[in-house]
Amino acid sequence: MYEQVSHSLLNDILSELDPEIQGEGLRYFYTRLGANFYPIHSLFTILYGKRDDFRSHIQHLVETMARQYVQRPEYLRASDLEREKDHNWFLSQEWVGMALYADGFARDLPDLIQRVNYFPELGVNMVHLMPMMQCPQGASDGGYAISDFRQIDSRFGEMEDVQELAGELRKRNILLTLDVVVNHTSNEHQWAKLAQAGDSCYQDYYYIFDNREIPDMFEVSMPEIFPETAPGNFTWNEAMGKWVMTVFNSYQWDLNYSNPAVFIEMLDIILYWANQGTDILRLDAVAFLWKKIGSICQNEREAHLLLQLMKDCCQVTAPGVLFIAEAIVAPVEIIKYFGEDAIHAKECEIAYNATFMALLWDAVATKNARLLTQGVKSLPDKLDRATWLNYLRCHDDIGLGFDDNDIRAVEYDPHAHRQFLIDYYTGNYDNSPARGLPFGYNDKTGDTRISGSLASLAGLESALEDEDPERIDVAIKTILLLHGMIMAFGGIPLLYYGDAIGTLNDRTYLGDPAKANDSRWAHRPRMDWEKAALRNTPGTIEYRLFTAIKKMIAVRKEVAAFADFNNRELLDVGNPHLFVFSRFEVLQPTNRVLVVANFDSAPQHLNLEDISRTAYFRYGSVRDLYTGERPAMFKEELVIPPYQFYWLTDYPLAL
Numbered sequence: 001m002y003e004q005v006s007h008s009l010l011n012d013i014l015s016e017l018d019p020e021i022q023g024e025g026l027r028y029f030y031t032r033l034g035a036n037f038y039p040i041h042s043l044f045t046i047l048y049g050k051r052d053d054f055r056s057h058i059q060h061l062v063e064t065m066a067r068q069y070v071q072r073p074e075y076l077r078a079s080d081l082e083r084e085k086d087h088n089w090f091l092s093q094e095w096v097g098m099a100l101y102a103d104g105f106a107r108d109l110p111d112l113i114q115r116v117n118y119f120p121e122l123g124v125n126m127v128h129l130m131p132m133m134q135c136p137q138g139a140s141d142g143g144y145a146i147s148d149f150r151q152i153d154s155r156f157g158e159m160e161d162v163q164e165l166a167g168e169l170r171k172r173n174i175l176l177t178l179d180v181v182v183n184h185t186s187n188e189h190q191w192a193k194l195a196q197a198g199d200s201c202y203q204d205y206y207y208i209f210d211n212r213e214i215p216d217m218f219e220v221s222m223p224e225i226f227p228e229t230a231p232g233n234f235t236w237n238e239a240m241g242k243w244v245m246t247v248f249n250s251y252q253w254d255l256n257y258s259n260p261a262v263f264i265e266m267l268d269i270i271l272y273w274a275n276q277g278t279d280i281l282r283l284d285a286v287a288f289l290w291k292k293i294g295s296i297c298q299n300e301r302e303a304h305l306l307l308q309l310m311k312d313c314c315q316v317t318a319p320g321v322l323f324i325a326e327a328i329v330a331p332v333e334i335i336k337y338f339g340e341d342a343i344h345a346k347e348c349e350i351a352y353n354a355t356f357m358a359l360l361w362d363a364v365a366t367k368n369a370r371l372l373t374q375g376v377k378s379l380p381d382k383l384d385r386a387t388w389l390n391y392l393r394c395h396d397d398i399g400l401g402f403d404d405n406d407i408r409a410v411e412y413d414p415h416a417h418r419q420f421l422i423d424y425y426t427g428n429y430d431n432s433p434a435r436g437l438p439f440g441y442n443d444k445t446g447d448t449r450i451s452g453s454l455a456s457l458a459g460l461e462s463a464l465e466d467e468d469p470e471r472i473d474v475a476i477k478t479i480l481l482l483h484g485m486i487m488a489f490g491g492i493p494l495l496y497y498g499d500a501i502g503t504l505n506d507r508t509y510l511g512d513p514a515k516a517n518d519s520r521w522a523h524r525p526r527m528d529w530e531k532a533a534l535r536n537t538p539g540t541i542e543y544r545l546f547t548a549i550k551k552m553i554a555v556r557k558e559v560a561a562f563a564d565f566n567n568r569e570l571l572d573v574g575n576p577h578l579f580v581f582s583r584f585e586v587l588q589p590t591n592r593v594l595v596v597a598n599f600d601s602a603p604q605h606l607n608l609e610d611i612s613r614t615a616y617f618r619y620g621s622v623r624d625l626y627t628g629e630r631p632a633m634f635k636e637e638l639v640i641p642p643y644q645f646y647w648l649t650d651y652p653l654a655l
């Protein structure tokens with residue numbers, strides 16, 4: 001948008017730019033800057049407009065974008081242009097992701113480079129590597145406490161290894177996703193060290209207080225994130241004789257985004273990683289970016305403005321790069337991280353579908369889809385050009401962040417129901433096959449979250465212990481059923497390393513003092529490559545899981561109706577054990593896939609004639625896309641075996 005105030009300011013800024021970041025080759029930079037400068041200026045003004053040094057900061061902001069553009073390699077600039085033309089590229093059903101630790105999946109980066117063919121073998125073409133930047137030697141919250149955003153920790157390798165890996169992935173058309181931990185740094189970061197040495201400029205990079213007066217005001221309304229291991233939100237720093245805001249662990253110092261210098265530093269880091277060949281940046285803990293006394297200090301309006309500003313600036317320098325919002329917050333809040341007021345995604349193009357994840361675990365425990373159906377019904381529609389990451393497990397715990405109204409709507413009591421789920425998954429419920437562990441117990445609120453690997457939560461571990469083939473079978477079916485859901489729901493399925501071979505909880509973390517009090521390490525294993533080799537041996541659990549997931553991925557990629565264009569209809573079929581939705585092709589809406597999942601231990605029936613009336617689903621020649629076969633039917637009644645799913649279609653698909 002052309003607007004005089006911002007445009008004349010932009011002209012002034014450009015005339016003062018350093019000659020080395022002016023001139024030839026910046027054509028696309030300038031057209032994008034012209035397009036985005038009005039929102040950039042507006043957002044920067046709302047956030048920082050009252051400051052006397054506003055003008056010098058906005059000059060610095062434009063210089064930062066320009067410098068990083070000058071450094072952006074030619075092949076990435078070319079990819080930006082391609083993605084601009086094909087701007088819906090990431091909504092395609094062809095993308096399937098996997099999250100992993102480079103030093104868990106492999107030994108380190110060079111070893112990971114040797115193992116990249118595992119991804120195409122399974123069909124994975126987007127890889128999220130957990131943080132690998134320099135971090136403290138002891139506890140580092142799994143790398144989420146960063147001491148140097150531009151260095152790779154020597155435990156993983158070197159910067160050259162990242163570039164080599166990015167090249168190897170690119171050759172195979174695999175997208176690279178890396179984290180940028182935007183909310184905090186480690187207490188060993190240079191900025192924190194300078195702050196501790198008394199530098200007031202760097203003290204202003206964090207929230208630092210002389211006494212408890214303001215911290216105490218914050219504490220009234222701020223929840224605790226790690227109540228067992230890091231109670232409270234402030235840590236006393238002896239060197240400064242001051243209190244530091246540390247929402248997560250005591251060694252993770254929250255950055256002060258009310259200081260524009262912090263915003264510009266972090267933008268520079270985002271663009272730096274964009275220039276290393278990263279396709280997608282996962283912005284960690286984005287809900288926490290803005291702190292306000294009297295609030296829970298999450299999901300504040302300014303946190304959204306900061307993300308919009310990051311996006312607008314990133315689009316100028318590296319428009320092909322996408323953002324993932326890691327915001328594990330209430331269902332109505334998560335959706336806002338796509339950008340609330342915009343028609344198209346204007347904050348992060350991708351967000352973790354934490355709601356769907358937790359609802360799926362609810363369905364497994366209750367053996368019915370009541371809350372799942374209700375919760376999905378309540379999910380607001382996404383913006384266009386925005387997509388979910390649908391996942392079952394990740395490196396974090398499972399929080400039961402459903403909406404209480406949804407729980408009540410299906411006639412459970414919210415507190416009692418959550419308690420049931422915690423008991424079910426952590427071994428306090430009779431006959432539960434799950435082997436999860438409690439995480440983050442809060443003795444003030446009674447809240448607990450759940451750790452554990454997918455296979456252990458789904459009952460494989462206990463079934464193996466008891467050498468019970470029937471229960472092993474149920475666990476395998478449950479794991480596949482869950483994968484069948486994230487592949488079909490709409491969005492990018494994000495697998496977790498080890499899950500395709502049924503990796504169980506890993507208890508070795510208990511022997512490491514830096515990890516022992518954090519049960520999330522139970523599901524951050526070292527990949528057992530001998531076990532993984534069994535994926536090629538028919539009859540093994542690894543083979544059954546791996547081949548089935550591989551096939552699901554291959555089928556998913558062929559089904560246009562699985563692309564994510566808000567093309568899903570949820571169906572209430574009157575049978576609480578079934579979760580049913582239809583997906584349709586946007587360009588050919590009569591091409592439909594009916595997804596049916598049975599979470600119960602008994603077979604369930606579904607009358608397809610009823611469905612055909614509401615969902616326009618012709619069932620005459622119905623076929624399951626996953627098996628390629630006609631499912632069991634009795635007249636118009638479909639029979640869904642226990643813990644099984646169907647991807648039914650009634651139109652001919654060339655598979």
Ligand code: GLC
Nearest residue numbers: 141142144248284285326396
């Ligand atoms: C994110 C990460 C989590 C970490 C936290 C603090 O939620 O996923 O592992 O503990 O941020 O960095």
